[in-house]
Amino acid sequence: MAKLKKKALNLLFILIVGGLGGILADQFLLPYLATVPPFSKIGFIHQAGNGTTIIHPTEKIIITENEALEKAISKINPCLVAVQSYQNKSLLSQGTGLIMTSDGLVVTAADLISDRATQYLVFQGGQSLTGQLVKKDLENNLALLRIEKTNLPVVSLTDLKDLRLGQRIIIIGLKYHQDKFLPFVNLGIIRSINQEVLEVNLSEENSLANGGPLINIKGEVVGLNLVDYKGLLKTIPANKIKEFINL
Structure with missing residues:
Protein backbone atom coordinates (compact mmCIF):
# COMPACT_ATOMS: atom_id res chain seq x y z
CA MET A 1 0.00 0.00 0.00
CA ALA A 2 2.84 2.34 0.92
CA LYS A 3 4.61 1.57 -2.37
CA LEU A 4 1.44 2.36 -4.34
CA LYS A 5 1.03 5.68 -2.55
CA LYS A 6 4.69 6.51 -3.21
CA LYS A 7 4.27 5.77 -6.94
CA ALA A 8 1.19 7.99 -7.09
CA LEU A 9 3.05 10.85 -5.39
CA ASN A 10 5.97 10.44 -7.77
CA LEU A 11 3.62 10.55 -10.77
CA LEU A 12 1.91 13.66 -9.43
CA PHE A 13 5.30 15.29 -8.85
CA ILE A 14 6.37 14.52 -12.42
CA LEU A 15 3.15 16.01 -13.83
CA ILE A 16 3.52 19.18 -11.76
CA VAL A 17 7.18 19.62 -12.67
CA GLY A 18 6.42 18.91 -16.33
CA GLY A 19 3.61 21.45 -16.38
CA LEU A 20 5.73 24.11 -14.70
CA GLY A 21 8.55 23.32 -17.08
CA GLY A 22 6.26 23.84 -20.06
CA ILE A 23 5.07 27.19 -18.73
CA LEU A 24 8.62 28.36 -17.99
CA ALA A 25 9.80 27.24 -21.42
CA ASP A 26 6.97 29.06 -23.14
CA GLN A 27 7.28 32.26 -21.14
CA PHE A 28 11.04 32.53 -20.67
CA LEU A 29 13.19 29.93 -22.42
CA LEU A 30 11.71 30.12 -25.94
CA PRO A 31 11.66 33.98 -26.04
CA TYR A 32 15.32 33.94 -24.91
CA LEU A 33 16.33 31.34 -27.52
CA ALA A 34 14.57 33.45 -30.17
CA THR A 35 17.31 36.06 -29.68
CA VAL A 36 20.18 33.57 -29.98
CA PRO A 37 21.40 32.35 -33.40
CA PRO A 38 20.91 29.75 -34.78
CA PHE A 39 17.83 29.08 -32.62
CA SER A 40 16.24 32.33 -33.84
CA LYS A 41 15.95 30.81 -37.33
CA ILE A 42 13.76 27.95 -36.13
CA GLY A 43 10.15 28.78 -37.02
CA PHE A 44 8.26 27.97 -33.83
CA ILE A 45 10.98 29.51 -31.62
CA HIS A 46 10.99 32.70 -33.72
CA GLN A 47 7.18 32.94 -33.46
CA ALA A 48 7.34 32.41 -29.70
CA GLY A 49 9.81 35.28 -29.48
CA ASN A 50 7.45 37.55 -31.36
CA GLY A 51 4.51 36.48 -29.26
CA THR A 52 2.88 35.29 -32.48
CA THR A 53 -0.02 32.85 -32.41
CA ILE A 54 -1.08 31.38 -35.72
CA ILE A 55 -4.83 31.10 -36.14
CA HIS A 56 -6.15 29.23 -39.15
CA PRO A 57 -9.34 31.04 -40.12
CA THR A 58 -12.46 29.09 -41.04
CA GLU A 59 -15.02 30.54 -43.40
CA LYS A 60 -18.63 30.17 -42.35
CA ILE A 61 -21.16 30.79 -45.11
CA ILE A 62 -24.58 31.88 -43.92
CA ILE A 63 -27.35 32.09 -46.50
CA THR A 64 -30.21 34.30 -45.37
CA GLU A 65 -33.80 33.46 -46.19
CA ASN A 66 -34.03 36.46 -48.52
Whole structure:
Protein backbone atom coordinates (compact mmCIF):
# COMPACT_ATOMS: atom_id res chain seq x y z
CA MET A 1 0.00 0.00 0.00
CA ALA A 2 2.84 2.34 0.92
CA LYS A 3 4.61 1.57 -2.37
CA LEU A 4 1.44 2.36 -4.34
CA LYS A 5 1.03 5.68 -2.55
CA LYS A 6 4.69 6.51 -3.21
CA LYS A 7 4.27 5.77 -6.94
CA ALA A 8 1.19 7.99 -7.09
CA LEU A 9 3.05 10.85 -5.39
CA ASN A 10 5.97 10.44 -7.77
CA LEU A 11 3.62 10.55 -10.77
CA LEU A 12 1.91 13.66 -9.43
CA PHE A 13 5.30 15.29 -8.85
CA ILE A 14 6.37 14.52 -12.42
CA LEU A 15 3.15 16.01 -13.83
CA ILE A 16 3.52 19.18 -11.76
CA VAL A 17 7.18 19.62 -12.67
CA GLY A 18 6.42 18.91 -16.33
CA GLY A 19 3.61 21.45 -16.38
CA LEU A 20 5.73 24.11 -14.70
CA GLY A 21 8.55 23.32 -17.08
CA GLY A 22 6.26 23.84 -20.06
CA ILE A 23 5.07 27.19 -18.73
CA LEU A 24 8.62 28.36 -17.99
CA ALA A 25 9.80 27.24 -21.42
CA ASP A 26 6.97 29.06 -23.14
CA GLN A 27 7.28 32.26 -21.14
CA PHE A 28 11.04 32.53 -20.67
CA LEU A 29 13.19 29.93 -22.42
CA LEU A 30 11.71 30.12 -25.94
CA PRO A 31 11.66 33.98 -26.04
CA TYR A 32 15.32 33.94 -24.91
CA LEU A 33 16.33 31.34 -27.52
CA ALA A 34 14.57 33.45 -30.17
CA THR A 35 17.31 36.06 -29.68
CA VAL A 36 20.18 33.57 -29.98
CA PRO A 37 21.40 32.35 -33.40
CA PRO A 38 20.91 29.75 -34.78
CA PHE A 39 17.83 29.08 -32.62
CA SER A 40 16.24 32.33 -33.84
CA LYS A 41 15.95 30.81 -37.33
CA ILE A 42 13.76 27.95 -36.13
CA GLY A 43 10.15 28.78 -37.02
CA PHE A 44 8.26 27.97 -33.83
CA ILE A 45 10.98 29.51 -31.62
CA HIS A 46 10.99 32.70 -33.72
CA GLN A 47 7.18 32.94 -33.46
CA ALA A 48 7.34 32.41 -29.70
CA GLY A 49 9.81 35.28 -29.48
CA ASN A 50 7.45 37.55 -31.36
CA GLY A 51 4.51 36.48 -29.26
CA THR A 52 2.88 35.29 -32.48
CA THR A 53 -0.02 32.85 -32.41
CA ILE A 54 -1.08 31.38 -35.72
CA ILE A 55 -4.83 31.10 -36.14
CA HIS A 56 -6.15 29.23 -39.15
CA PRO A 57 -9.34 31.04 -40.12
CA THR A 58 -12.46 29.09 -41.04
CA GLU A 59 -15.02 30.54 -43.40
CA LYS A 60 -18.63 30.17 -42.35
CA ILE A 61 -21.16 30.79 -45.11
CA ILE A 62 -24.58 31.88 -43.92
CA ILE A 63 -27.35 32.09 -46.50
CA THR A 64 -30.21 34.30 -45.37
CA GLU A 65 -33.80 33.46 -46.19
CA ASN A 66 -34.03 36.46 -48.52
CA GLU A 67 -31.02 35.24 -50.52
CA ALA A 68 -32.52 31.76 -50.73
CA LEU A 69 -35.85 33.16 -51.92
CA GLU A 70 -34.14 35.23 -54.61
CA LYS A 71 -32.23 32.17 -55.84
CA ALA A 72 -35.41 30.07 -55.87
CA ILE A 73 -37.27 32.66 -57.95
CA SER A 74 -34.33 33.04 -60.35
CA LYS A 75 -34.23 29.27 -60.78
CA ILE A 76 -37.92 28.93 -61.72
CA ASN A 77 -38.23 32.08 -63.87
CA PRO A 78 -36.93 30.54 -67.14
CA CYS A 79 -39.55 27.77 -66.83
CA LEU A 80 -42.53 30.14 -66.65
CA VAL A 81 -44.76 30.93 -69.62
CA ALA A 82 -47.78 33.16 -70.08
CA VAL A 83 -50.86 31.46 -71.55
CA GLN A 84 -53.71 33.17 -73.41
CA SER A 85 -56.86 31.79 -75.04
CA TYR A 86 -58.45 33.65 -77.96
CA GLN A 87 -61.68 33.31 -79.87
CA ASN A 88 -60.72 34.86 -83.17
CA LYS A 89 -59.16 38.11 -81.90
CA SER A 90 -61.01 38.30 -78.58
CA LEU A 91 -59.08 37.41 -75.43
CA LEU A 92 -61.05 34.86 -73.42
CA SER A 93 -58.65 34.07 -70.58
CA GLN A 94 -55.03 34.43 -69.54
CA GLY A 95 -52.74 33.16 -66.83
CA THR A 96 -49.46 31.36 -66.25
CA GLY A 97 -48.09 27.98 -67.29
CA LEU A 98 -45.06 25.88 -66.56
CA ILE A 99 -42.61 24.15 -68.93
CA MET A 100 -42.49 20.47 -67.99
CA THR A 101 -40.30 18.93 -70.71
CA SER A 102 -37.48 20.25 -72.86
CA ASP A 103 -39.41 19.35 -76.03
CA GLY A 104 -42.30 21.71 -75.34
CA LEU A 105 -44.91 20.26 -72.97
CA VAL A 106 -46.54 22.98 -70.87
CA VAL A 107 -48.92 22.41 -67.96
CA THR A 108 -51.46 25.03 -66.89
CA ALA A 109 -54.94 25.38 -65.41
CA ALA A 110 -57.69 23.78 -67.50
CA ASP A 111 -60.05 26.71 -66.95
CA LEU A 112 -57.60 28.90 -68.92
CA ILE A 113 -58.01 26.64 -71.95
CA SER A 114 -61.52 27.50 -73.09
CA ASP A 115 -63.41 25.10 -75.35
CA ARG A 116 -64.62 28.18 -77.24
CA ALA A 117 -61.08 29.24 -78.08
CA THR A 118 -59.82 29.14 -81.64
CA GLN A 119 -56.21 29.77 -80.65
CA TYR A 120 -53.94 29.27 -77.64
CA LEU A 121 -50.85 31.45 -77.36
CA VAL A 122 -47.88 30.64 -75.16
CA PHE A 123 -45.30 33.36 -74.47
CA GLN A 124 -41.82 32.09 -73.66
CA GLY A 125 -38.48 33.90 -73.75
CA GLY A 126 -39.93 36.91 -75.54
CA GLN A 127 -41.57 34.75 -78.22
CA SER A 128 -45.24 34.18 -78.98
CA LEU A 129 -45.85 30.51 -79.82
CA THR A 130 -48.99 28.63 -80.79
CA GLY A 131 -50.03 26.05 -78.22
CA GLN A 132 -51.67 22.77 -79.22
CA LEU A 133 -53.99 21.19 -76.68
CA VAL A 134 -52.78 17.68 -75.77
CA LYS A 135 -55.30 16.82 -73.06
CA LYS A 136 -57.31 18.09 -70.11
CA ASP A 137 -58.11 16.74 -66.65
CA LEU A 138 -61.26 18.58 -65.63
CA GLU A 139 -61.46 16.85 -62.26
CA ASN A 140 -58.10 18.31 -61.18
CA ASN A 141 -58.38 21.39 -63.43
CA LEU A 142 -55.19 20.62 -65.36
CA ALA A 143 -54.41 21.12 -69.05
CA LEU A 144 -51.42 20.08 -71.13
CA LEU A 145 -50.27 22.08 -74.16
CA ARG A 146 -47.46 21.51 -76.61
CA ILE A 147 -45.37 24.25 -78.22
CA GLU A 148 -43.02 23.76 -81.16
CA LYS A 149 -39.75 24.53 -79.44
CA THR A 150 -36.93 22.37 -78.07
CA ASN A 151 -34.03 22.66 -75.63
CA LEU A 152 -36.31 24.34 -73.13
CA PRO A 153 -35.49 24.71 -69.42
CA VAL A 154 -37.51 22.38 -67.20
CA VAL A 155 -38.61 22.38 -63.58
CA SER A 156 -37.77 20.10 -60.67
CA LEU A 157 -40.79 18.59 -58.92
CA THR A 158 -40.90 17.78 -55.21
CA ASP A 159 -42.36 14.63 -53.74
CA LEU A 160 -45.40 14.92 -51.49
CA LYS A 161 -43.62 13.01 -48.71
CA ASP A 162 -40.94 15.72 -48.55
CA LEU A 163 -43.42 18.50 -47.72
CA ARG A 164 -43.82 19.77 -44.16
CA LEU A 165 -46.45 21.85 -42.42
CA GLY A 166 -45.20 25.40 -41.97
CA GLN A 167 -42.75 25.06 -44.86
CA ARG A 168 -42.02 28.34 -46.63
CA ILE A 169 -43.51 28.52 -50.13
CA ILE A 170 -43.69 31.05 -52.97
CA ILE A 171 -46.54 31.69 -55.40
CA ILE A 172 -45.25 32.97 -58.71
CA GLY A 173 -46.97 34.10 -61.89
CA LEU A 174 -46.55 36.35 -64.93
CA LYS A 175 -48.28 39.64 -65.66
CA TYR A 176 -48.23 41.81 -68.76
CA HIS A 177 -46.53 45.19 -68.31
CA GLN A 178 -45.17 47.59 -70.93
CA ASP A 179 -45.10 45.10 -73.80
CA LYS A 180 -43.57 42.22 -71.84
CA PHE A 181 -44.44 39.64 -69.21
CA LEU A 182 -42.94 40.13 -65.77
CA PRO A 183 -42.96 37.76 -62.78
CA PHE A 184 -44.74 38.56 -59.53
CA VAL A 185 -44.60 36.63 -56.26
CA ASN A 186 -46.40 36.09 -52.98
CA LEU A 187 -44.93 34.41 -49.91
CA GLY A 188 -46.54 32.11 -47.38
CA ILE A 189 -46.40 28.72 -45.69
CA ILE A 190 -48.03 25.33 -46.18
CA ARG A 191 -51.04 25.08 -43.87
CA SER A 192 -52.45 21.66 -44.78
CA ILE A 193 -51.28 18.66 -46.82
CA ASN A 194 -53.24 15.82 -48.39
CA GLN A 195 -53.06 13.71 -51.53
CA GLU A 196 -55.55 15.83 -53.49
CA VAL A 197 -54.80 19.45 -52.64
CA LEU A 198 -52.43 21.64 -50.63
CA GLU A 199 -53.65 24.55 -48.54
CA VAL A 200 -51.53 27.62 -47.91
CA ASN A 201 -52.09 30.65 -45.70
CA LEU A 202 -52.59 32.94 -48.70
CA SER A 203 -55.14 34.30 -51.08
CA GLU A 204 -54.05 35.67 -54.44
CA GLU A 205 -55.89 38.67 -55.82
CA ASN A 206 -54.04 38.53 -59.11
CA SER A 207 -55.82 35.90 -61.20
CA LEU A 208 -52.77 35.77 -63.51
CA ALA A 209 -51.21 33.45 -60.91
CA ASN A 210 -53.74 30.86 -62.09
CA GLY A 211 -51.81 27.98 -63.67
CA GLY A 212 -48.50 29.11 -62.18
CA PRO A 213 -46.30 27.15 -59.79
CA LEU A 214 -46.06 26.99 -56.04
CA ILE A 215 -42.37 26.54 -55.24
CA ASN A 216 -40.26 25.89 -52.17
CA ILE A 217 -37.20 27.77 -51.02
CA LYS A 218 -35.00 25.58 -53.26
CA GLY A 219 -36.91 26.58 -56.40
CA GLU A 220 -38.57 23.16 -56.69
CA VAL A 221 -42.21 22.93 -57.76
CA VAL A 222 -44.49 21.93 -54.90
CA GLY A 223 -47.67 22.18 -56.97
CA LEU A 224 -49.76 24.14 -59.48
CA ASN A 225 -51.80 27.14 -58.34
CA LEU A 226 -55.50 27.36 -59.16
CA VAL A 227 -56.95 30.81 -58.53
CA ASP A 228 -60.65 31.53 -58.99
CA TYR A 229 -62.27 34.88 -59.78
CA LYS A 230 -62.66 35.61 -56.04
CA GLY A 231 -58.94 35.20 -55.43
CA LEU A 232 -59.39 31.90 -53.60
CA LEU A 233 -56.38 29.69 -54.02
CA LYS A 234 -55.83 25.97 -53.99
CA THR A 235 -52.80 24.03 -55.13
CA ILE A 236 -52.67 20.72 -56.98
CA PRO A 237 -49.70 18.74 -55.54
CA ALA A 238 -46.73 17.92 -57.76
CA ASN A 239 -47.49 14.19 -57.64
CA LYS A 240 -50.83 14.85 -59.37
CA ILE A 241 -49.01 16.78 -62.09
CA LYS A 242 -46.58 13.88 -62.57
CA GLU A 243 -49.49 11.45 -62.97
CA PHE A 244 -51.24 13.77 -65.42
CA ILE A 245 -48.30 14.13 -67.79
CA ASN A 246 -46.91 10.62 -67.15
CA LEU A 247 -43.56 11.75 -65.78
